[in-house]
Amino acid sequence: xxxxALASSPPSALTPPPVETARAELEAAAQRRxxxxxxxxGGLGAALGAGMLASxxxxxxxxxxxxxxxxxxxxxxxxxxxxxxxQQEAVLLNIRLPRVxxxxxxGAGLAVGGAVLQGLFRNPLADPGLVGVSSGAALGAxxxxxxxxxxxxxxxxxLGPATVAGSAFVFxxxxxxxxxxxxxxxxxxxxxxxxxxxxxxxxxxxxxxxxLILFAxxxxxxNLTFWTLGSLGGATWSSFAVAVPLVGxxxxxxxxxxxxxxxxxxxxxxxxxxxxxxxxxxQISVGLAALAVAAATAVSGLIGFxxxxxxxxxxxxxxxGHRALLPxxxxxxxxxxxxxxxxxxxxxxxxxxxxxxxxxxxxxxFFLWLLVRNRVM
Amino acid sequence: MRRVLFPALLLVLAACASDPADPATEADTxxxxxAVAAPDVEVDVQPAADTERIVTLGGPVTxxxxxxxxxxxxxxxxxxxxxxxxxxxxxxxxxxxxxxAEGVLSLEPTLVLASDGAGPPGVLDQIRAAGVEVRxxxxxxxxxxxxxxxxxxAAVIGRDVQxxxxxxxxxxxxxxADAAKPETxxxxxxxxxxxxxxxxxxxxxxxxxxxxxxxxxxxxVSEFEDFQPLTAEALITAxxxxxxxxxxxxxxxxxxxxxxxxxxVAETPAGQNRRVVAVDDALLLGFGPRLGEGVRALxxxxxx
Numbered sequence: 001x002x003x004x005a006l007a008s009s010p011p012s013a014l015t016p017p018p019v020e021t022a023r024a025e026l027e028a029a030a031q032r033r034x035x036x037x038x039x040x041x042g043g044l045g046a047a048l049g050a051g052m053l054a055s056x057x058x059x060x061x062x063x064x065x066x067x068x069x070x071x072x073x074x075x076x077x078x079x080x081x082x083x084x085x086x087q088q089e090a091v092l093l094n095i096r097l098p099r100v101x102x103x104x105x106x107g108a109g110l111a112v113g114g115a116v117l118q119g120l121f122r123n124p125l126a127d128p129g130l131v132g133v134s135s136g137a138a139l140g141a142x143x144x145x146x147x148x149x150x151x152x153x154x155x156x157x158x159l160g161p162a163t164v165a166g167s168a169f170v171f172x173x174x175x176x177x178x179x180x181x182x183x184x185x186x187x188x189x190x191x192x193x194x195x196x197x198x199x200x201x202x203x204x205x206x207x208x209x210x211x212l213i214l215f216a217x218x219x220x221x222x223n224l225t226f227w228t229l230g231s232l233g234g235a236t237w238s239s240f241a242v243a244v245p246l247v248g249x250x251x252x253x254x255x256x257x258x259x260x261x262x263x264x265x266x267x268x269x270x271x272x273x274x275x276x277x278x279x280x281x282x283q284i285s286v287g288l289a290a291l292a293v294a295a296a297t298a299v300s301g302l303i304g305f306x307x308x309x310x311x312x313x314x315x316x317x318x319x320x321g322h323r324a325l326l327p328x329x330x331x332x333x334x335x336x337x338x339x340x341x342x343x344x345x346x347x348x349x350x351x352x353x354x355x356x357x358x359x360x361x362x363x364x365x366f367f368l369w370l371l372v373r374n375r376v377m
Numbered sequence: 378m379r380r381v382l383f384p385a386l387l388l389v390l391a392a393c394a395s396d397p398a399d400p401a402t403e404a405d406t407x408x409x410x411x412a413v414a415a416p417d418v419e420v421d422v423q424p425a426a427d428t429e430r431i432v433t434l435g436g437p438v439t440x441x442x443x444x445x446x447x448x449x450x451x452x453x454x455x456x457x458x459x460x461x462x463x464x465x466x467x468x469x470x471x472x473x474x475x476x477x478a479e480g481v482l483s484l485e486p487t488l489v490l491a492s493d494g495a496g497p498p499g500v501l502d503q504i505r506a507a508g509v510e511v512r513x514x515x516x517x518x519x520x521x522x523x524x525x526x527x528x529x530x531a532a533v534i535g536r537d538v539q540x541x542x543x544x545x546x547x548x549x550x551x552x553x554a555d556a557a558k559p560e561t562x563x564x565x566x567x568x569x570x571x572x573x574x575x576x577x578x579x580x581x582x583x584x585x586x587x588x589x590x591x592x593x594x595x596x597x598v599s600e601f602e603d604f605q606p607l608t609a610e611a612l613i614t615a616x617x618x619x620x621x622x623x624x625x626x627x628x629x630x631x632x633x634x635x636x637x638x639x640x641x642v643a644e645t646p647a648g649q650n651r652r653v654v655a656v657d658d659a660l661l662l663g664f665g666p667r668l669g670e671g672v673r674a675l676x677x678x679x680x681x
Contacts (some may be wrong), residue, residue, distance in 0.1 A: 086508055
């Protein structure tokens, strides 16, 4: 039967195709892939642009597109026929615009942080919380909210309203450094130990936050709870100005890691054989991810799901190659967060919904749909 | 007309300093003295430029504006503003500690009256930057500071005359409460509950303790400050004669029977005699204009 099958199959199936044909096919495939990448990234960019425009135009305070244009044109020295009040101008330029832009920065930062860590850990469930950034930041925020008035008086005077953000940023980074140090022995970092150390340090931070909650009064407790739900409501030009260079430098630096992270996907030993300095990659990856996520968390509180889901959404459509994944995740995370914030601001206006609820509400079903569609039978 | 009386300012400062012993002692020794002195309380506050459309952030602030007869000017209030019923019909803003600047501005207020705890940081400045007048009032935990706050709000919205009657009514009900006090002070435990998992008791220096003293009870807890989680042993050690609990908290536990099921409660004198007084915490703990009513109801409950 085997012989018969062999005999009946066409000869071309047995003889390898000429080298030229194979190369041509490979090139065609690569071109198709490039086109898909350009298409998806372009699509995401367009979606982000549209989302930002919608977010700037829509809000609790009613502004017509004409009025929005007039306010922006006025800044450029052009006067348009629509009449706007000083209050409308203040709402658009001092409240809505920094908020939308901060959403872009935070969303991109969380998503790229997640993408880098998922690559490094070769684990699709990795999210920035894994290396302690989020729990450390939460501890920093809790310390500043609960003890701020008594212990850190000088710091409070120095930083004013930015104390919580500063403390969250420092503790977020510090916790990650601690986890990294624990997992590093004689110049080598074990990714597995880092994961386990992260779990232990997260538990410790949780315990510390818990004990602070015990001492917190009603107002502090509420502030802390709202902080852990995340919000872009505190966005100002100054918080945007602080977050942009921190997250921006990560966005610029991350693509240099793309090749190395691709190699790491094969396994650490394999990556080493391919000539990758794996220790350096680990160091830089963890550092970049922690920087982006700590900065994003410091200005917006804990916003879950974006760092986990945005890289996945891109990976499911573009594959695991980091050269497309990293910018894709940044665009996707920014879009997701801007849209979630738009919904947070408008659905219950004049009240607001905590954004963490909405990122999960929007991201969750979409993610499930992609999973079901792509599941391997 | 608007004399600057330093005692008034000092009282505000004292209330802000949150010295644990302070509100309690003030509350229990001063209730009658304050009643005499109150009409003289004057505050150095300039009236707001335009009170046509007011947004209030914080339950007691909202109640005070309504009590002063300016409820029809309120165009929106935060989630903690539950009284009077009319305010529930107005646009509801976020809880005052999580205010959204644009949400407030969308109501086109001419004046935002906020409690000191309003936030998050920077939001009130954003509202000011949009050209809307923002005034803050202190969070208070004593009768005298509460009176100062009524005066302050009245001065801002130009209702000084109405403040006299609000304060007079408050003092009248406080005096009635004083008359309704139990002869011997029972040891009372103030329990704050939001479901069985979250049961806290009021320690020293809390507004709840100040209220208990006003109503003629003694706080059964003297070992710790602030609100602490309830433990069975601490409860039995405190041995309260009566348990005071906000109505909504009692509901969340499933009534008196549910409260008695909490570990240790049934072993206390209060539990054995089923002496539980349910109070409206919105009436009491915010130290708003209805404080007197709340204290009177509590005093009657303690006596009955």
